[in-house]
Amino acid sequence: MSLVEMSGISKSYFGVEVLHEVNFTLEAGTVHALMGENGAGKSTLVKVLAGIHKADRGTVKIEGKEVDIGSPAQAAELGVAMVHQELSPIYEMTVAENIFLGREPGAGGFVDAAQLTRQTKELLDTLSLQINPKEKMKNLRVADQQMVEIAKAISRDARILIMDEPTSAITDREIDRLFAIIEDLKARGTGIIYISHKMDEIFRIADKISVLRDGNEVGTWDKGDVNIDMLIKSMVGRELEMQYPKISVPIGEVVLEVENLSLAGQYEDISFQLRRGEILAFVGLVGSGRTELMHSLFGVTHPDSGRILYEGREIHFKKPKDAIDSGFAYVTEDRKKEGLVMPMNIQHNVSLSALFNYVKGGLIDAKHESGTVQGQVDALSIKCTSSRQLVKSLSGGNQQKVVVAKWMLNEPKIIIFDEPTRGIDVGAKAEIYKIMGDYVSRGNAVIMITSEMPEAMGVADRIVVLSDRKKSGELKRDEFSQEAIVKLEFLHMMGGGAK
Ligand SMILES: Nc1ncnc2c1ncn2[C@@H]1O[C@H](COP(=O)(O)OP(=O)(O)OP(=O)(O)O)[C@@H](O)[C@H]1O
Ligand SMILES: [Mg+2]
Numbered sequence: 001m002s003l004v005e006m007s008g009i010s011k012s013y014f015g016v017e018v019l020h021e022v023n024f025t026l027e028a029g030t031v032h033a034l035m036g037e038n039g040a041g042k043s044t045l046v047k048v049l050a051g052i053h054k055a056d057r058g059t060v061k062i063e064g065k066e067v068d069i070g071s072p073a074q075a076a077e078l079g080v081a082m083v084h085q086e087l088s089p090i091y092e093m094t095v096a097e098n099i100f101l102g103r104e105p106g107a108g109g110f111v112d113a114a115q116l117t118r119q120t121k122e123l124l125d126t127l128s129l130q131i132n133p134k135e136k137m138k139n140l141r142v143a144d145q146q147m148v149e150i151a152k153a154i155s156r157d158a159r160i161l162i163m164d165e166p167t168s169a170i171t172d173r174e175i176d177r178l179f180a181i182i183e184d185l186k187a188r189g190t191g192i193i194y195i196s197h198k199m200d201e202i203f204r205i206a207d208k209i210s211v212l213r214d215g216n217e218v219g220t221w222d223k224g225d226v227n228i229d230m231l232i233k234s235m236v237g238r239e240l241e242m243q244y245p246k247i248s249v250p251i252g253e254v255v256l257e258v259e260n261l262s263l264a265g266q267y268e269d270i271s272f273q274l275r276r277g278e279i280l281a282f283v284g285l286v287g288s289g290r291t292e293l294m295h296s297l298f299g300v301t302h303p304d305s306g307r308i309l310y311e312g313r314e315i316h317f318k319k320p321k322d323a324i325d326s327g328f329a330y331v332t333e334d335r336k337k338e339g340l341v342m343p344m345n346i347q348h349n350v351s352l353s354a355l356f357n358y359v360k361g362g363l364i365d366a367k368h369e370s371g372t373v374q375g376q377v378d379a380l381s382i383k384c385t386s387s388r389q390l391v392k393s394l395s396g397g398n399q400q401k402v403v404v405a406k407w408m409l410n411e412p413k414i415i416i417f418d419e420p421t422r423g424i425d426v427g428a429k430a431e432i433y434k435i436m437g438d439y440v441s442r443g444n445a446v447i448m449i450t451s452e453m454p455e456a457m458g459v460a461d462r463i464v465v466l467s468d469r470k471k472s473g474e475l476k477r478d479e480f481s482q483e484a485i486v487k488l489e490f491l492h493m494m495g496g497g498a499k
Contacts, residue, residue: 001064003028003191004049004160009058011044013393016385018044019215021058026160026191031182033206034195036235037425038397039383040212042195043085046162049193050082051075062160081158083150085165085195085396085423091138096120098137099152123155128177142169142333143286150178154185161185162193165396167201168423171286171451179205197397197425199228211235236427244458245430247437251461252276255445256414258297261306266292267469270306274414279436279446281460283453285489289469290449291333294416297447298330299323327413331403331420333449342392346384347373349391350406376405381431397424404432408439415439417448421455433459453482468492 004026011019019041026032034042047053049060051069059066062078069075075082089098096116097104105119106112120133129147137145146169153161167175182192182205196202202209209226211218211234218234232240256274261267267289274280282290295301297308299317308315310326317323320330350373373387380401384394391402400423407415417436421429436446436459450456456463457480465473465488472491475484 002026002061003063005061005064006045006049007059007061009045009048009055009060011041011048011053011055014385017215019048019055022212022215022217024210024217025220026193027208028159028189028191029186030207031186031192031194031205033202033209034193034212035197035202035209035231036212036218037383037427038401038423039395040235040425041215042212043164043395045212046082046164046193046195049075049160050080050162052082076156076158079159080162081153081156081160082162083153083164083166085168087142087145087149087169089137089145089149092136094134094136095124095131095140095148096133098148099123099155123151127151127154127181143171143174146170147174154181158190160191160193162195164195165197165423166194167196167198175201197423199231199426202231203228213237232426235425240427240430243426243430244454245434245437246459247434247441249277249437249441251278252443255311256297257307257309259307259309261293261296261303261308263292263296263301263303266301267296267466270466270471272464272471272474274445274447276443276445277440278461279440279448279459281456281463282447282449282466283451283456283463283485283489284466284472286451288466288489290466291418292469293466294330294418294447294449297323298328298416324410324412329407329410329412329415331407331415331417333418333422343390345388345390346377346382346394346402347387349402350376350387350409372409373405376409379431379435380405381428397428400424401428401432404435408435411442412444414445414447417446417450419449419451421450421452429455453485456480456485457482465489465491 002025006022006024009019009022010017022045024045034045036042044053048055049069051072051074054070060069061067067078069078099120100116104111105115117133124131124133127147129151131140131144131148137148140148146166150166166178170178185192194206203223206223208220208222209231210220211231213235252275254273255276259271261270270293284290292301296303299320299322315326377384377387382401382405383398391399394402404420421432424432440446448460461477463475463480463485464471465475465485467489473488
């Protein structure tokens with residue numbers, strides 16, 4: 001008997017059907033990966049199992065018994081726990097309170113605070129997490145918030161554990177730790193549904209793989225029976241010509257020059273040049289100082305020493321607005337906090353940063369606005385019913401595309417992308433790389449922070465490596481290799497100084 005059997009699941013949002021009679025079976029003691037393009041219906045399907053959405057049609061059986069899952073509480077009672085794609089911790093509460101919300105130890109309505117802290121500490125220890133149970137959630141970095149979310153789901157001792165892109169913000173070391181725990185849960189008979197766009201993870205951890213496309217189930221395979229090309233083809237519905245399309249663009253003059261830039265505690269003595277037509281990748285471990293450096297280039301923070309020259313002139317941006325006015329754009333890694341206004345529609349989100357382009361005598365030229373936004377929606381293949389759809393109702397990856405669209409609209413001269421393709425499917429990734437290529441071919445330049453090495457090697461013209469807040473090296477395309485990059489990333493630990 002299967003642990004979970006979902007049959008004929010259909011679901012519509014506002015009259016648009018996004019799941020069409022999907023069947024999905026989960027066996028105890030297996031990791032079952034669920035893959036598909038952004039908007040394919042992965043999150044929607046698992047949310048039906050987690051009691052967040054109700055299916056319009058179809059049945060769910062758990063251990064052979066048909067169940068009616070009307071709420072997350074009922075799902076929990078049936079042994080279902082879920083790590084959500086979009087983190088939504090209660091920021092003002094502590095780590096311990098977040099994890100044990102609604103099931104705090106104690107009696108008669110009183111919470112046993114010491115016990116709560118102890119239980120949390122034990123749980124965090126099993127995950128080797130050095131996080132203080134009494135710390136407020138809002139003070140944690142995103143990676144730790146994600147680990148707490150994972151800890152919370154694990155602490156429920158669920159029979160059925162759903163992980164919707166659990167590794168989007170965590171580092172390789174934490175991923176290893178997570179995978180060890182997954183192996184452990186598997187051995188104890190837990191069934192795990194694992195959603196991810198990262199092929200390497202899927203091939204490491206999954207036993208079975210199912211693919212959804214446009215709300216239809218394409219197929220289910222044992223891991224040994226598929227390869228990456230087959231998976232991509234079944235997800236995208238066609239052969240993807242290139243995972244990392246790279247158009248050849250003539251490299252022009254230097255547009256940005258950074259000389260010996262330092263900011264105490266953030267980055268030290270950084271120098272590099274950026275030329276027109278170039279895509280320059282910044283790689284490095286978490287904490288290597290990449291984002292901090294970019295914040296200074298964009299006027300969020302101010303360097304202590306060193307110079308930034310833009311088109312040959314020294315610049316001192318006091319605030320991001322100055323950077324934007326000079327033709328800089330910054331696509332942040334945290335779309336929820338900095339990138340998007342969730343309750344607004346796509347059109348308004350995209351045009352927010354470009355609104356002044358559509359202002360005619362003080363009024364927004366709505367017709368022009370919607371025309372241009374539609375162009376961006378098409379160019380990035382944002383999957384939506386119309387550009388009037390609210391951003392919060394888009395699939396996670398499509399929200400990320402809206403962030404990209406928003407910044408591209410102004411045609412800035414330099415765009416800084418911080419992890420631009422996090423949570424984005426393979427097909428859409430290739431589209432974003434193509435768009436980047438077109439963008440630099442018009443004489444612009446791109447700086448891209450990325451943690452995905454294949455991405456850096458696939459699309460960049462040069463790679464700058466930061467290690468422990470210093471520049472540890474720079475590689476040209478013909479010098480790119482996984483080993484060369486890793487060596488530079490760990491340079492600070494191998495006793496080597498910065499070059
Ligand atoms: N609350 C909602 N209201 C309206 N439409 C929604 C809502 N949630 C999801 N959708 C739509 O349902 C479709 C499936 O979305 P879903 O979130 O399941 O995709 P996904 O496969 O998880 O994608 P991703 O990889 O981007 O996370 C999308 O077209 C999305 O816009
Ligand atoms: Mg999703």
